[in-house]
Amino acid sequence: MRGHRPALRTPRVRARGAAIAAFVALAPLIPSAAAAVGSQEITAQLPYDCALPSGPQRVTVRVAATFPDRAAAGEAIRPTAVTTTVELPAEAVADLTALKATTVVPETRLALDVAQREAKTRALWRGTGPARPVAVPAAGPLTLTTTGDAPAVTAVANGDLTLTATDLGVDLALGTADGAPVTPASLTLTCTLAKDADGRGLLATVPVGPSTTPAPSGSPSPSDSAAPRPGRTTAPASPTVPGAPKGPTKPGTPTEGAKGRTGNAPKVGDTRAGSSADRPPAPPCVKKNPTDKSLNAYITGYANVRKLSGASLIPVSCVQIEQGDPEISFPPDGSIHLLQKSDAYLDYQGRKQTPPFKSTFLTFGFTPTTATMILEQAGPMTVASDVLLVFPDNIAETYVRAPLVLRVLDVEVNGTRLDVGPSCRTQTPLSSPEPDPVTYPGPHLVMLGKGQLINGTDATGYVLTSGGPLTGEVTIPAFTGCGAGGEDLDRLLTASISGPGNYVKQIQGQTCAVGVEVPTEGQCTEDRQPYVVPKPER
Numbered sequence: 294m295r296g297h298r299p300a301l302r303t304p305r306v307r308a309r310g311a312a313i314a315a316f317v318a319l320a321p322l323i324p325s326a327a328a329a330v331g332s333q334e335i336t337a338q339l340p341y342d343c344a345l346p347s348g349p350q351r352v353t354v355r356v357a358a359t360f361p362d363r364a365a366a367g368e369a370i371r372p373t374a375v376t377t378t379v380e381l382p383a384e385a386v387a388d389l390t391a392l393k394a395t396t397v398v399p400e401t402r403l404a405l406d407v408a409q410r411e412a413k414t415r416a417l418w419r420g421t422g423p424a425r426p427v428a429v430p431a432a433g434p435l436t437l438t439t440t441g442d443a444p445a446v447t448a449v450a451n452g453d454l455t456l457t458a459t460d461l462g463v464d465l466a467l468g469t470a471d472g473a474p475v476t477p478a479s480l481t482l483t484c485t486l487a488k489d490a491d492g493r494g495l496l497a498t499v500p501v502g503p504s505t506t507p508a509p510s511g512s513p514s515p516s517d518s519a520a521p522r523p524g525r526t527t528a529p530a531s532p533t534v535p536g537a538p539k540g541p542t543k544p545g546t547p548t549e550g551a552k553g554r555t556g557n558a559p560k561v562g563d564t565r566a567g568s569s570a571d572r573p574p575a576p577p578c579v580k581k582n583p584t585d586k587s588l589n590a591y592i593t594g595y596a597n598v599r600k601l602s603g604a605s606l607i608p609v610s611c612v613q614i615e616q617g618d619p620e621i622s623f624p625p626d627g628s629i630h631l632l633q634k635s636d637a638y639l640d641y642q643g644r645k646q647t648p649p650f651k652s653t654f655l656t657f658g659f660t661p662t663t664a665t666m667i668l669e670q671a672g673p674m675t676v677a678s679d680v681l682l683v684f685p686d687n688i689a690e691t692y693v694r695a696p697l698v699l700r701v702l703d704v705e706v707n708g709t710r711l712d713v714g715p716s717c718r719t720q721t722p723l724s725s726p727e728p729d730p731v732t733y734p735g736p737h738l739v740m741l742g743k744g745q746l747i748n749g750t751d752a753t754g755y756v757l758t759s760g761g762p763l764t765g766e767v768t769i770p771a772f773t774g775c776g777a778g779g780e781d782l783d784r785l786l787t788a789s790i791s792g793p794g795n796y797v798k799q800i801q802g803q804t805c806a807v808g809v810e811v812p813t814e815g816q817c818t819e820d821r822q823p824y825v826v827p828k829p830e831r
Contacts, residue, residue: 331362334374335497340487341461346388352484353380356403356458356496358443363500369445370454370499377401377420379463381435389429394467394475396426398796399437400762402462402753405496407446409454412558416456417753418443421762421830425597425604426468426796437463441830447560451502454559458494460485464743466764471794478726479741572818573826576641576648578611580821583807588614589640589822590760593829594799598654598769600792605652607668607799609826611640614676614757614804631680635757637693638674645670649702662789665703671722672696672737678757680746689744689756693763696722696737701775701786713782716774719791723767740765740799760801762830768793802827 336357343352355378364370379401389397401420406413420439427437448454463482467475486494578589592612595604614637622630638645646669653663674695681688700718704711724736740763742755755761769791776782802825805817818824 332359333362333497333499334359337458337492337494337496339458339490339494341484342487343385343461343463343482343484345385345482346391346480347384350382350385351487352382352385352482354378354461354484355380358497360456360497360499364448364454365503366448366451366501369447371445372418372443372456372497375418375420375443376438376440377403377418378436378438379461381437383433386430386433386435389435389465389467389480390431392467392475392477392480393469394465395429395470396468397429397435397437398422398426398466398468398764398798399439400464400466401439401441402464403458404460406457406459407454407559407561408457409448409501409559410450410452410557414558414561415459416444416446416561421798423831425602426466428470444561448499448501449560450557454499454501456496456499458486458496462745466766466796468766468794468796479743481743572824575609575823575826576611578613578640578822580613580807583821584615585808586616587807588616588758588804589807590614590804591802591823591826592799593827594763594797595829595831596767596798597796598652598790599794599796600790601654603652603654604831605666606650606829608648608650610647611823612637612674612801613640616757629682631678631682633678633757635676635678636673637676637695639668639670639695660707662707663705664701667700667702668697669700669718670695671698672735675733676757687746689742689746689754691742691744691755691757691763692728693740693742694727694733694737696735698722699769701772711782712777712780713775713786714777717772717776717782717786718774719770720773721770723769725765725767736770738765738767738797740797742801755801758804760803760825760827763799763801765797765799766793767795767797769795798830800827800830 334357336355339354339356341352341354342349356376357378358372358375360372361370379399399420399422401418403418403420405416405418407416418441420441422437422439427435429435446454446456461484463484465480465482467478467480469475575591578591580587580589590612591609592607593609594607596607597604614635617634617636619631619633622632624630639647641648646667649665649667651663651665653661655661674693676691676693678689678691681690698718698721701713702717704713722736723738725739727733727737727739742761742763744754744756744761746756747753753761755763771791772783772786774783775786802823803816805821805823806813807817807821812819812821816824
């Protein structure tokens, strides 16, 4: 396997053929200021052909975003108000009901060609669905809408910059209204832009550089007239380059232009490096006595509390990771897998827990209740990665397993303190459906992250070193030890909170390789803390 290193210990391992693709820093969290005069709101309706269990289906996709009217070379252009709406036809809904799914949680991955002056690169727009699962109708179409941040794009020269939609991936987490497990637990739709799409997928054109001759009042300039406006798509996209890689790539990966030029390609995303004071607020995350296998990262996210019809924010937390040695596996089906099992633990002020966090819900639908809680690790946390090596599209699945006890520190009901005492906690750790109960017995949270590693490009989705989204579903056990002064509050908290079907979505940031001699630019602070502080996503 050419270009492969024997371990996934650094975030910059390259893949050639059946090897592992590069793991690099995530796109920046803080947008650069743009000097655009105004903005343009674009809406495009595009036909896609998606592979479903029953066969290919035509799916309508609507993409909306806001771009600046004009930008200068070297300035970052960040799309805002990005939404992707997928309209599944009745035939696709029948596939979901055949799988016994009554709810879905959608995520989308829209790949775009970003082109200027015959040179182009690729960007990936990720979208996440609502905090609560979407009900699957018994019959008829189903509309799924996702929102998310898009990476900044920087043109390096003057001239029109175009963004053109290409491949689309739709990940559906399947569930039931009563929280019962569904097999399979997820379904991924691979979609290609239909050949009869208007404008061949062109979403937006942003003129870059100074305006030429001032136009009469109310008249657009020639460059401005090429920009798509709401409800329509205009000029065709740049022609496909023979031999250019297909499928989504990580922002910032150059793609050879029609004349073989890559140096003038637009830049997608950027990396930053500096002190911990330069990054968004985060708790300390310093590894003591690191080894050459040590990584650390920040995590955050949301966890639904189904009984209270709300979601609780999981605060930014530090996780310390010790990577295991990778192994090559050759199962009887003839496939090739790269396996790696790592150990991890939460780290807050020397304790294996999250920082304390507050959540407010309407108990019984009308009483505002605020609780201060922590998630406390009650045993080993494992990170098991499995990369299926299939040239040129390697598929990664990572299971994170953690026994976490939910402790309640303080409660206020309608502004009045309710004394729950010092020992209020769940009787056992949170539990999830476990796909391998023999190897991993006992109650614990299970989260799954999926990644795509395309030959010669960088990872998308979740990979341990570059981070990404992890999702799961948990049952909150009954509570014990709650109350003070002889008052037993166990049954009150159990009736209000405990139960199955609580969706969890966690975002892990880019890791920092702690044991290296020189911290990696854009990934580590000078004192070897993670530079990237992720934002929670619903």
